[in-house]
Amino acid sequence: MNKDIRTEIFTRLRNENPEPKTELNYSSPFELLVAVALSAQATDVSVNKATDKLFPVANTPEAIYALGVDRLKGYIKTIGLFNTKAENVIKLCKQLIDNHNSEVPDNREALEALPGVGRKTANVVLNTAFRQPAMAVDTHIFRVSNRTKIAPGKNVLEVEKRLMRLVPKEFLLDAHHWLILHGRYTCVARKPKCGSCLIEDLCEYKDKTSD
Incomplete structure (x- = not known):
């Protein structure tokens, strides 16, 4: 996967959700x-x-x-x-x-x-909280990064470091939220919803579904 494809992936994710937020409730x-x-x-x-x-x-x-x-x-x-x-x-x-x-x-x-x-x-x-570029790799982000080939890695730290290096800078602040939400609702663990995925044509996952 090259920089142009990554840029297009995050452009689409941003267009769909310009200001992604955590789903945890907090006020400080x-x-x-x-x-x-x-x-x-x-x-x-x-x-x-x-x-x-x-x-x-x-x-x-x-x-x-x-x-x-x-x-x-x-x-x-x-x-x-x-x-x-x-x-x-x-x-x-x-x-x-x-x-x-x-x-x-x-x-x-x-x-x-x-x-x-x-x-x-x-x-x-x-x-x-502090709007610093950082990538908290949970199971969703680990799965999406490897499945799409945005930033494949064998472990969480490897994926984190690759994402920090490979995600285009203009998207880095919000990339964590876009990836987590994509993994939670579209690129789900058991059967990804490829048919309704807005980056399906850019994703390198071999076993795509029609859902």
């Missing part, structure tokens, strides 16, 4: 950080159901830390791995209070030093 960098930390191995829908109840009650590091682990679990118990996530979020809040003036840091090193925050979570926060 801290709310986004907590929501993304809770979303590992869980759907955005399930996270939103929990945070829609949690955030009106507690949406600052101090307020969530004051809840404590057990009360926080009560709000997030419908999310997978909620025990570990509750402990990590409480520890994360304490570190934000002690080390960052209760503010979410806007750099990768500081974000990844927080409990429960890995590279993918840091990338989401950097890109979505």
Whole structure:
């Protein structure tokens, strides 16, 4: 796949959705950080159901830390791995209070030093909250990148680095959202909806469907 085809792919995705957004509900960098930390191995829908109840009650590091682990679990118990996530979020809040003036840091090193925050979570926060070029490669983006051949790679980090290098610069800020939404609704895992895909003619997937 060459630069012209990649440019056309992202031009079409942008034309269809000029201002793509995350499907997680949030109103501050801290709310986004907590929501993304809770979303590992869980759907955005399930996270939103929990945070829609949690955030009106507690949406600052101090307020969530004051809840404590057990009360926080009560709000997030419908999310997978909620025990570990509750402990990590409480520890994360304490570190934000002690080390960052209760503010979410806007750099990768500081974000990844927080409990429960890995590279993918840091990338989401950097890109979505702080509008920095970053690529959070989840299962959807990994699948779309390999299936279409936009940026094939054997592992998540390889795909991330290739996307950062190969996505034309004018699209880099929003590419993460376009790819994730395309994988979530069109280029789905079991049977991609090639028949209704706006980049089908540019995609290099060999086993296209008629749906």
